[in-house]
Amino acid sequence: xxxxxxxxxxxxxxxxxxxxxxxxxxxxxxxxxxxxxxxxxxxxxxxxxxxxxxxxxxxxxxxxxxxxxxxxxxxxxxxxxxxxxxxxxxxxxxxxxxxxxxxxxxxxxxxxxxxxxxxxxxxxxxxxxxxxxxxxxxxxxxxxxxxxxxxxxxxxxxxxxxxxxxxxxxxxxxxxxxxxxxxxxxxxxxxxxxxxxxxxxxxxxxxxxxxxxxxxxxxxxxxxxxxxxxxxxxxxxx
Ligand SMILES: [Zn+2]
Numbered sequence: 001x002x003x004x005x006x007x008x009x010x011x012x013x014x015x016x017x018x019x020x021x022x023x024x025x026x027x028x029x030x031x032x033x034x035x036x037x038x039x040x041x042x043x044x045x046x047x048x049x050x051x052x053x054x055x056x057x058x059x060x061x062x063x064x065x066x067x068x069x070x071x072x073x074x075x076x077x078x079x080x081x082x083x084x085x086x087x088x089x090x091x092x093x094x095x096x097x098x099x100x101x102x103x104x105x106x107x108x109x110x111x112x113x114x115x116x117x118x119x120x121x122x123x124x125x126x127x128x129x130x131x132x133x134x135x136x137x138x139x140x141x142x143x144x145x146x147x148x149x150x151x152x153x154x155x156x157x158x159x160x161x162x163x164x165x166x167x168x169x170x171x172x173x174x175x176x177x178x179x180x181x182x183x184x185x186x187x188x189x190x191x192x193x194x195x196x197x198x199x200x201x202x203x204x205x206x207x208x209x210x211x212x213x214x215x216x217x218x219x220x221x222x223x224x225x226x227x228x229x230x231x232x233x234x235x236x237x238x
Contacts (some may be wrong), residue, residue: 003071008057009058011026012050013232022036067142074128081123082170095118097124097234102144117138117202127206129215130236138197146225148194149173153178155175156178160175163186164191166183168224168228171229173186190214190221
């Protein structure tokens with residue numbers, strides 16, 4: 001009976017019969033892995049603290065008669081502050097949900113690190129609600145091959161000085177001459193905020209001041225772009 005060790009984050013956890021839990025673990029080594037915690041909902045269960053969503057650690061999994069059974073977990077981080085604060089909780093749910101909509105059973109170290117990084121910042125920084133989510137979504141788009149060029153028109157390549165338009169069909173920004181009838185005009189405040197978030201690393205976001213309204217405007221655009229790019233809606237509590 002072979003035991004495999006995976007570094008991963010629990011992204012889903014469901015009750016089964018006999019106090020068992022079925023979890024989906026997003027792992028560094030193998031992408032999404034499903035496994036069962038046996039009897040873990042019992043009062044004295046050894047792995048009681050490791051079975052819930054957001055648990056990040058090293059999971060030891062045995063394959064027994066075709067079932068993946070978790071035999072041991074070395075917790076690295078349980079993101080406790082996220083569980084204690086509703087805004088952080090929902091933002092973390094959006095991070096996980098966005099990743100779940102694009103992850104596969106292939107490993108993707110870049111996506112893995114992106115999720116963990118965003119989770120840590122939501123957990124330990126006290127930024128405005130969904131600010132980190134905006135940064136994370138922009139990074140997901142770049143990672144999937146849809147980076148936003150904030151200065152040049154994606155069609156003619158010219159520097160855009162006047163109004164900017166967003167074309168959701170291709171997920172890019174256009175100038176006034178190249179706009180298509182499906183493009184939407186962006187407000188200067190949203191353009192400016194997008195640019196700032198795009199150009200600021202996670203560890204510097206706390207130095208940036210954006211209004212709730214501007215974060216909301218950026219988030220709306222990113223949610224819509226997510227839907228167009230990946231064909232799925234992302235769960236967000238605005
Ligand atoms: Zn153009």
